[in-house]
Amino acid sequence: MSHGLKNSLTIVLMSVLASLCLVIQLTPRPPNVEFTSLFTFIVGFVFGSLTGALFGSFVMFVNGFFSPWGLAGLNMPFQMVGMGIVGLAGGLYRSYLRNYAPVKFCAEVAVSGAFLAVLYDFITNVGVAMSYMLFGMHPTLAVITTIAYGAPFSLIHICSNIAVFGVTFFPLVKALNNIPVVKNFG
């Protein structure tokens, strides 16, 4: 396959995945149950950390304007950084993956999903705290309050990420391996 065609196919695949993420983001669903981090992690895992980080940031950038929860505003950069880290983690995880046994692999990915949910929620909560700070709240109190009141939502995010990463990551990566442009995995 020529280099140009391979690049075009990569862009098409990324666009399809980005659209899929946005459609899911815009679909009515329980709060904090999302698939964007899974797709971002997969893109990072398959195409490398930089591509994953850019993909995650791009999706959150677009989502910031169309989200059913309203315009992201001041929180948008924090969402972009948070999702960028998820993409970065996908690439890093692949580079540290030596051999895999499906069960262990699924467990590791589920734990990664949970940890990334905690990290993402922490970063975005800091973003929300920033807006409180702008209204004059003390920084420490603002961060503690947002993290504390975000805890029930974080729990939903973590549980859903454990399920989504643990169950769907492995079959999805296997499916992606059937696409010629995707580097063969494992």
Next chain:
Amino acid sequence: MVEKRTIAFITLATLVWASMATGFMTYYYLEQTRYLDQIDEKQQLLNELTENYDESITKRNLLSGDYGASVGEYQWFSGEDYSSLMEVYEKLISNLHGNYTLTLNKFPELNATYNNLCNEFQTLNEKSTVTKEEFGSLLNDFYKLLTMLAMKELEEALGKIGVIEVSISIDYGNSTIKWYNVSTSPGTTLFDLTRKIAEIEYSYWPAMEPGHILVTSINNYEEGYWIWYYRDEETSEWTFGPVGCDACILKNNGIYKWSCSS
């Protein structure tokens, strides 16, 4: 021997658990603090209510005592001309004003009743003789006003500890209907609420009871008669307001309507 990799993932899982546990602990701590603050606030309100209640009851009992003494004098009076008792009555209404100045200033319909009573008193005072019936009627009016003022004061105190939701519409009779969903304190009358949501003009009718107020214009619209209705919960139909709007105490989740008919 456990792999380093496994330890790393166990550490990550522990971090997730620790951050969630800390988050939830802080959440519950903040919630508990909030609830305690709310309970304190409510307790303070209850204490305030008890104090106001005691004060109000003491005031009412004293004035009732004075009234009782006047009724006693009236009943045991043997002459034909009751004008000698007018001095006692003047003291009564003066005490009433002194004790309920705030309530009288706040509620114009009660102030109008008070002024009306003062005018009746002045008219009788200027007469050379006062009959038993005339003085008896003055005493009755005084007691009605005292009861209304005492009730209003208690309702005011009670109103601080709760909120009721009311829907009210103003039908101008020219296809313009405006709805208002209002949160207000218990004890509010339809007249009080209407004054809050609209600019009104009204007339005071001393002979009309219960309630002495007739609304003549709402938001400067006076092309007919303003009549109030309430939505009957059982029949779900608009029912004609049976009393003056100042005597209609609003119900929680009640639906009311002002309608202008020419």
